[in-house]
Structure formats: C-alpha cells, structure tokens
Amino acid sequence: MALPQSFLDRFDEPFGFMDFASIGAMSIPARAGLAEMADAMSGSRGKLVPMVMDRVETTRGLGARVVGVPTEQVTLVPSTSAGLFAVAFGLAGGTVVVPETEFPANLYPWVRAAEAGRIDLRTFPVPGGRLTADLVAQAVDSGTTAVALSHVDYRTGYRCDLPAIREVAGPALLVVDAVQGLGALRFSMEGVDVMVAGGHKWLRAGGGAGLLAVSERALERLRPALTGWLGVVDPFDTAAPLPHPPLEGADRFVMGSGSFTAVAALCESLRTLLTVSMEDVEAAVLARSRAVEDEARRSGARVMSPWRKDDERSGIVSFSPARESSEDAYGRLVEEGFSLTERNGMLRVAPHASTHPDAPAAVGEILAMTSC
Known part of the structure; x- marks a missing residue:
C-alpha cells in the first residue's frame, strides 16, 4: 500500500539527498x-x-x-x-x-x-x-x-x-x-x-x-x-x-x-x-534502493549485492563506478546536488521512503555520463 501524502509531506529533504545511512535529513x-x-x-x-x-x-x-x-x-x-x-x-x-x-x-x-x-x-x-x-x-x-x-x-x-x-x-x-x-x-x-x-x-x-x-x-x-x-x-x-x-x-x-x-x-x-505501517515504509524504501541498484548496474558499475531475496535487502546500495574512480564520480554527483557517501573505493547510496521516485534515475544519468 502506498504511503499517504499526509505522511510524506512531513519530510522536505532535497531531491538529491540519499545519505540516510550516514546522517539522515531531519523530519x-x-x-x-x-x-x-x-x-x-x-x-x-x-x-x-x-x-x-x-x-x-x-x-x-x-x-x-x-x-x-x-x-x-x-x-x-x-x-x-x-x-x-x-x-x-x-x-x-x-x-x-x-x-x-x-x-x-x-x-x-x-x-x-x-x-x-x-x-x-x-x-x-x-x-x-x-x-x-x-x-x-x-x-x-x-x-x-x-x-x-x-x-x-x-x-x-x-x-x-x-x-x-x-x-x-x-x-x-x-x-x-x-x-x-x-x-x-x-x-x-x-x-x-x-x-x-x-x-x-x-x-x-x-x-x-x-x-x-x-x-x-x-x-x-x-x-x-x-x-x-x-x-x-x-x-x-x-x-x-x-x-x-x-x-x-x-x-x-x-x-x-x-x-x-x-x-x-x-x-x-x-x-x-507510528502514523503509518512499517510494512508500507519498508516497501517504499526497498523500491527506491532497487531502483538505485538497477541504475548503477545499467551504468556498468559493480554492485555489492550479497542478498539473494528481498528480506535480505535494505535501503543501502554500494557500488564501484565502471570507468572512473569513486572519488571522481562522487565529486560529480555532489556538484549536481546529490548527497551520498564515498568510502574505500565505493559509493554508498541510501534513499528513504520519502526520496523522490525520480531521484535514482537522475543518479543513473550522471553515472552513465561519467562512465563513457
């Protein structure tokens, strides 16, 4: 079940904020x-x-x-x-x-x-x-x-x-x-x-x-x-x-x-x-993280994906860019207004339930440009 708009309206993080695994944007x-x-x-x-x-x-x-x-x-x-x-x-x-x-x-x-x-x-x-x-x-x-x-x-x-x-x-x-x-x-x-x-x-x-x-x-x-x-x-x-x-x-x-x-x-x-179902929150989080994974793979990135089924997934997706360093890809994404984490040669993207549905695709577009 989709989360109600009245719940989503309680969050106003920027379009490109996907760093909840670090310090999440306050509601x-x-x-x-x-x-x-x-x-x-x-x-x-x-x-x-x-x-x-x-x-x-x-x-x-x-x-x-x-x-x-x-x-x-x-x-x-x-x-x-x-x-x-x-x-x-x-x-x-x-x-x-x-x-x-x-x-x-x-x-x-x-x-x-x-x-x-x-x-x-x-x-x-x-x-x-x-x-x-x-x-x-x-x-x-x-x-x-x-x-x-x-x-x-x-x-x-x-x-x-x-x-x-x-x-x-x-x-x-x-x-x-x-x-x-x-x-x-x-x-x-x-x-x-x-x-x-x-x-x-x-x-x-x-x-x-x-x-x-x-x-x-x-x-x-x-x-x-x-x-x-x-x-x-x-x-x-x-x-x-x-x-x-x-x-x-x-x-x-x-x-x-x-x-x-x-x-x-x-x-x-x-x-x-507590105003919503955690099942619905989780479903939205997993939908966003799956979209991030799909975009990363489409760009040729190597995704760390030890999970084999949905209940082994979470809101975190980490990957190595295909044709450039993680530092360079991170710098380009930050310049375009995205918040994420770069560590040990990997990019970590962590969207939440309120992350805009179009944000993962926007990340994918930038990754594709830097992977040419």
Whole structure:
C-alpha cells in the first residue's frame, strides 16, 4: 500500500539527498520538537522540568511501540555506542562473539570490556558479506554469553536473518545494532535480547538521542555497571544515603542527563513513524534502493549485492563506478546536488521512503555520463 501524502509531506529533504545511512535529513516534526524544547529552555524554568520528564516518558513509550515491547523495557541513550557500552560492561564474564565486518561502534565496546577483563572477545570472518546463521553457529560455543551484530551491514546493506541467528545462538544474549534499519525496515524484538539504535540515521531525529530496548532475560543477566544517578530509585532524594539501588527496568542503564532537545526531536520522529505501517515504509524504501541498484548496474558499475531475496535487502546500495574512480564520480554527483557517501573505493547510496521516485534515475544519468 502506498504511503499517504499526509505522511510524506512531513519530510522536505532535497531531491538529491540519499545519505540516510550516514546522517539522515531531519523530519519537519523532529525539527519542530527540537525548536519547541529549545524555546522552553530559554524561557520559564518552572515549566521546563515537567516538560522534559514528559518528553522522556513519552519517547520511551513511543519507542516501545515501534519495537514491540513494554515501556519498562526501553530507555533512552545518547548514541548507539553509549547503549552498547552499557551492555558490554554489564556482562558478567564469558565470551562475546562479533563479526569482523561490524562498524566500529559495535566493536569498540566489546574491545574495551575485554581490555578491562570483563569478557573475552571472539571475532569471525563473514565471507562474501553474508552474515548467516551458519556462520554464527560455527563461532559460538558453550562459553558464549552474547552474540553482537548489526541487523543491516553498513557497507553492503545486507539484512541478516535474526530469527535464524536466534535459533543457533543458544543461551547467549542476542545483541543487535539496529541503527541502519530502524525507521526504514520492520523490526521485532522477538528473540532479540538487546536492541540499540541512535536516532540520527533512518529515524531522522538528528543526533544525541536513541533507543535501548532489552528483553526480560537481558534485564536479569546484565549488571548496571555504568549506571549513573538517574538510573537509580529516588534519584532526587539526595538526603538518603548513597548509593541508591538501581531501577528495575531498562532505565537502570541510564548514566545521566541526556540532550533534552535531542529527546524532543526523537519523540516527534517516533510519533510520526507510528502514523503509518512499517510494512508500507519498508516497501517504499526497498523500491527506491532497487531502483538505485538497477541504475548503477545499467551504468556498468559493480554492485555489492550479497542478498539473494528481498528480506535480505535494505535501503543501502554500494557500488564501484565502471570507468572512473569513486572519488571522481562522487565529486560529480555532489556538484549536481546529490548527497551520498564515498568510502574505500565505493559509493554508498541510501534513499528513504520519502526520496523522490525520480531521484535514482537522475543518479543513473550522471553515472552513465561519467562512465563513457
């Protein structure tokens, strides 16, 4: 089903903006929410604290609806990295298994936790860019306490099969970096123990706020090792002896005050997303990314395409131009008003549901001219 125009009208990114895998263009509601909070922070202090607390709780509730868990299993984090660090230092020993192909945000938390002696870290190769359940099964053993991976590969756009990976992970916690899919693709916490996603990419909320969702068994196993003053019972009761006990739910992982403006922006982004079906959003995203792939292939480019079926695809398409360097092709596209990413000899194009249907063809025309 096509997305309603009333939804699409809430986004006004330029025609050539297709870089949501980097820093997504903020939505109109997100910018309005940010501005409202900024105005409040410049005005009456009497109304500010209740407003902040309301936005935090509302955002938690909206985030819980997006990923399908109770509100008490969701908390807010300033970034994907912050959420993963809280999890990495919350594990009580054992081995964490991580693919070698992960973006550094999902590697350094485990490296630092291993350096601190809290866990052992094991990485494994991903031939051809296909992160399959079979590869995970070969990497885990009886001492594995967590498997940490990305729902969508930041380079290729390959979307892994989380239910299949859950089946082979055994009793280990399944920790998912969902930043390259949440807001563009369907996501379910079923079988997932931890989901972390910053709001600055496909959620279109700008930087500074994201979601951390945890399963009941993750709450039982993870220690609140990095918990700060807001992650405890009665945080404002400073007359009581310290430290206070940690909260029961996901808020036990809160370290301290976050960005109030970022939370307000994320709140409106999530509210907007919940006005439509994620199936329809995903269908629109995949239609745009397929069109980008078709145009790239038509120009003679070599496309990184580890997927074999639609549910392994995402909004990301990466390719090498046919007859010129990626730097030269990138420069030409930027001159023509396109926003994308160039990295390691590849161009990465990442359209969203609101990307103009004609934008992929326009990219193809420029690629064809530079490939002659």
